[in-house]
Every structure is written in structure tokens, then in C-alpha cells.
Amino acid sequence: MSSTTVQSLPVSTSAAEEPAITVRNITKMFKRHRSHEGILALRDVSLDIGKNKFISLVGPSGCGKTTLLRMLNGLIRPDEGEILVHGQPPVPGTHMGFVFQSFRLLPWRTIHENVAYPLQLHGMGKDEIHERVMRYLEMVGLRKFAESYPSELSGGMKQRVALARALVSEPDILLMDEPFAALDAQTREFMQFELMKIWHQRKAVVVFVTHSVDEAVLLSDEIVLLRPRPGQVSEVLKVDLPHPRWDYDARARPEFVELRRHLWERIKEMVAADPQSEFFNRDGKSDHAAAQD
């Protein structure tokens, strides 16, 4: 667990196993409106993600977490480098599920119709859709809300619907972009346990973007810490807490505490050193520098 920058580190590939997702030296530039200079969102990022691993992408704002997630989905393409999902460049589709921070349910469709949406896109038969939708609504505990509309549900329930929608096509990769950030603290904690249980029931690669160090340590097999402007892999950390983690108080374990402390220290350093951050130079070490502005 060195604090030096580790790049191109083969993460989580257990022995001979092929990684499910390979990210090789990708760079992504976003063009600013009405200006020729772009913003470098990601520079030379490499990652390997093994089968059925739960990976968190953690880092301060501007580190390109969400950009990386969108690229894994194939929604946007890297400018340089290559991403391979099961050996192929990614295309959006049902083999990957995406859960967004803003639940993104279709307000004019019932819960059942919302969960059915990805299956309908790909022309599955009605009976099969119904059977699958009910199975996954059962899994997230919302079977009896099938005929409700999203506006009748609470935030946590909406996100469970979104989770069911992501899972219903039985993807082997689940991409989650700060899925619990819009929920209150208590709901969030329940959702974390819910997700752990579902993941154990139905293994898949999970790539989980979060701002919460706590959440990352609690859920992940590995944590990829990214540094901002431009986004780069800072280090990759293994979480050695035994599964399943809802059986015991993982947060009380010394490994948990140590890992969280380490991540938090690193993030604080990054933010304090980032001139574009609102907390630039606010780490207490360089008060005089801040005062000069």
C-alpha cells in the first residue's frame, strides 16, 4: 500500500484468469465551448478489472470518475488508448447495466414498465419480460409496487427500481455512478447492504463511482483512487475485509479504519494541491499562501 503513483497495475486478476475489463492508456479531452483549448479529463489511465469483482472509483471532483464510467459503457470513446470489455470495445447494451445518481425513471411509465424498458428495446417476448421484471422487482423488494408510478415512490425505492432495471437484462457488468448520493444517510446505508446482498446473490463486475470513502471501503474488493486535473490513477488498493460484510460491523475493523484514513489523507492532499478546487490551500499547512490571494 505505497503512496507512490501506481499505474498500469494489473488489478485483481487472479492468476490465469482473463480480466473482464481492460483499460489501456486511455486519454480523453473535452472541448470547451467556443474555445480551441480543451480540458484534459483523463490522461494515460490503465486498469484491469477481474470477473465478478466489486471495484470502486474514488477521488476528488474533476478526477474523471464519471467520464471513465461512461467510457466503460461505450457512451463516449477515448481519444487515445483502448478499452476492452470481454475482449471487445464496449457498446452500450444489455450486457451492461447502468445505475445513475439521478434515478432516471420514465415518469409516464409504471414501475413494471420502467423495469421492462431495456428488455422491450431488444424485442423480448411479453411473457418472458413479465416473468423477469417480477423476479427482479422481488429481488429489490418492490413487487407490490409494480403498478405504481415513480412519483409515488420515495428516493430509496426509486433507486431500487433503477437497480432492478439495470439488473433485469442480467448483465455481467454493473456500472454505478454515485447511485446513493441523492439519498439520505439512513436510506443510503440500507441501500448499501441491499446492494451487497444482491451482488452476492447475482455476481457481476461492479464498477462503482462514489465520493464516499466509507462507502467504497465497505463495498469494494478493490478501490481505484484517482487524482484530478487531469484524471489519473493514483493508486489501487485492495480491501481485505472478509465477505459477506453485513454479518459483522465492518466499519469497526482496524483494516477498515486504516484504509479509510489513508484514502481520506490522500484525497485531502489532492484537493489542497488543486488550484481549481474551492478548498485549494485550505489544508492548514499553508495558511499564509491562502491569505495572500
Next chain:
Amino acid sequence: MSSPGEAHPLPQRRPHWGPRLSHVNINVWRLLAFLVFLVVWWAVAKMVGQNFVPTPLETWQAAIQTYSNGTVPRAAMDSILVCLAGYVVAAIVAIPVGLLMGGFRVLGSTLEIYVDALAATPRVSFIPLIIVFLGLGYEAKIVVVFLGAVMPILINTYAGVLNSDGELIEMARSAGAKESQIFRTIMLPGALPYIIAGLRVGASLALINTVVAELYTAVKGLGGLLSIYGNTFRMAPYFVVVFTLAIIGVCLMQSLKVLERRMGRWRYNSSERN
């Protein structure tokens, strides 16, 4: 969107004062308001003289007469046919054009300015031109109604597609939706409330333009009756025609509200969206 007096099981959105409005007593209030209106009307009639404003009773007698001899019903039928024909054609043209403009950004940006120009031009200014081309008959009237109703429907449809939710589109795309599927499953249903709002505005404009057309072209229908009764100072039947128009307007609006509620059921489940 919903007036506080509507008999519909909506959750109350606004806090309000005074006694709660329930299904039963709102009709009592409406009746009361109508009685007040009758009294005021009667008083005005007595004051300004009955040559200008007939009393409610005189109007009622005129109504019985003009309805029983078929004058007003026949004229109303005429007007409604013109109005509906122009309106339906307007909807059939405006909705697809608005959708196309929204779906293909280049087309939308190209036509936008012309649409705005046409929408801003008083439609009455086209009437002489229409008469030159189509004469004074039904075709001319229908075109006047069409021109009145087409723009609000088109502009609303276009705005509805443009306002479609980028986040939902991205969600669909990540699920592997093709562009045509995104249009059909995300943009179109998202635009529906806008389209219906446009249809409502279009309906009232269609009715207005029906009367305008009947006044300016061959004097027929309810607009024609207005002109005949007005010019001969037969104010009681004149009032009957005005009320008939009001009733047609209310019916048109109510039926569109029913349509709106049916299409947009999800919007009424809670005041909170999404």
C-alpha cells in the same frame, strides 16, 4: 393546470383558505355565482335600456324561439363543422412538423424563424388573400381556422421535443436504444404534455377564427348570425348566439382536459415530479 373547483380526486396542490371545496358544494357555489351573474345582468339591462342589453328573460325567450325554429342549431352545426375541420387539419399538420423539427435539429433551426414570423403575423391579414384564392365558401373558412390553430400546436410540439430530458436519453442510450427508439420511447412521451397544451391553445384559437372567418367571408354559421342580429339591433337573439359560442368553447376545453388527464395520468399522481 387544474382550477380549484374541479371535481376530480386530485391532491390539493396549493394551500388554501376558507372552507374546503368538495365535490358537492362546488356545484352549489357555481349555481350561486350564476344567480349573481343573472341579477347583475338584469340590473344592467334595466339601467342601460333594453335596446342595447336584453334582460335574462327576453334572452331566454329568444333562445327558445331560435332553438325551436332551428336557426341557432343549424348555424352552430355549421360553425362546429368548420371549426373542427380546420382544427383537425391543423393538428394533423402541426404535430408531425413539430416532431420533425424537434427530431432533426437542422430542420428545426432552419424553420424556427419562419414559424415565429408566421405566428406573429395577425392571421386576419391573410383573409383577403384567402378570399382571392378560395372564395367565400367552406374551403376559405377552414383555411382561416387552420391558420389560427396550427401555430400554437406546432410551436408547443417543437418545444416539447426540444425540452426532452437529456438524462433520460442517456439512460436509454446506455441500455442500447437506437435513435429511433429514443425518439419513440423518450422524446415523444416527454413532449406529450406540451402537445396537449398546444392543442388546448389551438382549440380556443380555432373557435375564435371560426367566428372571424364567418364574419369576413360568406356570412354563415354563428358568426354570420352575430353579424345579422348585431346589424339589425336584435339583441336578444344576439345574446343567444354569444352564449352558444361560450358553451361550445367550454365543451371543447373540457373534452381536451379529459384527454390531457388521461394521457398525463402520471403527472397527477403527486405534485412531485420524477
